[in-house]
Amino acid sequence: MDIELEDQPFDLDFHPAAPIVAVALITGRLQLFRYVDISSEPERLWTVTAHTESCRAARFINAGSSVLTASPDCSILATNVETGQPVARLDNAHGSAINRLINLTETTIASGDEDGTIKVWDTRQNSCCNKFKAHEDYISDMEFVPDTMQLLGTSGDGTLSVCNLRKSKVHARSEFSEDELLSVALMKNGKKVVCGSQEGVLLLYSWGYFKDCSDRFVGHPHSVDALLKLDEDTVLTGSSDGIIRVVSILPNKMIGVIGEHSSYPIERLGSKRKKRAEKGQTSSQKQASDFFADI
Numbered sequence: 001m002d003i004e005l006e007d008q009p010f011d012l013d014f015h016p017a018a019p020i021v022a023v024a025l026i027t028g029r030l031q032l033f034r035y036v037d038i039s040s041e042p043e044r045l046w047t048v049t050a051h052t053e054s055c056r057a058a059r060f061i062n063a064g065s066s067v068l069t070a071s072p073d074c075s076i077l078a079t080n081v082e083t084g085q086p087v088a089r090l091d092n093a094h095g096s097a098i099n100r101l102i103n104l105t106e107t108t109i110a111s112g113d114e115d116g117t118i119k120v121w122d123t124r125q126n127s128c129c130n131k132f133k134a135h136e137d138y139i140s141d142m143e144f145v146p147d148t149m150q151l152l153g154t155s156g157d158g159t160l161s162v163c164n165l166r167k168s169k170v171h172a173r174s175e176f177s178e179d180e181l182l183s184v185a186l187m188k189n190g191k192k193v194v195c196g197s198q199e200g201v202l203l204l205y206s207w208g209y210f211k212d213c214s215d216r217f218v219g220h221p222h223s224v225d226a227l228l229k230l231d232e233d234t235v236l237t238g239s240s241d242g243i244i245r246v247v248s249i250l251p252n253k254m255i256g257v258i259g260e261h262s263s264y265p266i267e268r269l270g271s272k273r274k275k276r277a278e279k280g281q282t283s284s285q286k287q288a289s290d291f292f293a294d295i
Contacts, residue, residue: 028054158180226268
């Protein structure tokens with residue numbers, strides 16, 4: 001299934017329950033599409049101008065009733081999914097351009113900006129409840145660890161950070177990796193943190209030992225801009241060469257290519273996973289088929 005967009009996309013997110021995907025565009029516009037399956041034509045539900053500058057991030061919140069967007073204009077906007085009308089706007093949510101949004105709990109989200117600051121927001125109160133000066137350069141990606149209430153962050157300063165949400169402090173930060181870190185995923189049942197880099201190397205950190213990486217996997221010819229865990233041993237990588245690859249982690253090996261976007265970079269990956277496996281399928285088999293159907 002292909003969705004034709006009016007301009008370059010920066011981010012996407014799948015609705016937690018309905019067959020709907022939100023796409024953030026470079027023009028500052030937000031588009032919502034409904035899809036049925038890979039063989040049918042997607043339906044555009046609405047398009048709104050969310051920001052005066054580019055729309056860099058999009059995430060569904062409040063059980064999918066609203067979608068949040070963030071922008072270099074430093075604002076965060078909540079838009080009603082049913083109507084496309086604005087619900088709330090936080091102007092000057094950050095002191096610099098906002099790059100990333102991720103969901104934490106049912107009522108909290110995190111945002112990261114160009115100056116290396118991460119903020120945590122309560123979506124019920126539309127207020128900031130935590131702030132971390134985690135990095136010296138832009139926040140490129142974040143990953144939430146619900147079991148320990150910690151937040152992983154990667155940055156253009158070449159470091160990985162671990163923020164403790166309960167204690168409101170930066171728990172750990174890696175040494176400089178000599179390369180920009182662009183993406184992050186938690187693998188191996190929480191034992192390994194995988195980071196994608198500007199040079200195309202995957203850096204593996206052992207949980208609890210964040211100062212330096214424990215392994216390096218060289219194999220991507222260009223930068224790894226996006227990571228998406230398929231299961232505990234397998235990750236999907238999106239690269240600036242426009243190719244989406246399947247990669248095994250420990251043992252580290254390239255499994256194959258599942259998609260490409262010509263010469264355009266893959267900057268974000270998203271998936272829609274069904275909760276129940278069909279009869280005759282293992283959970284890992286079902287998980288893979290769900291992703292491939294929705295990519």
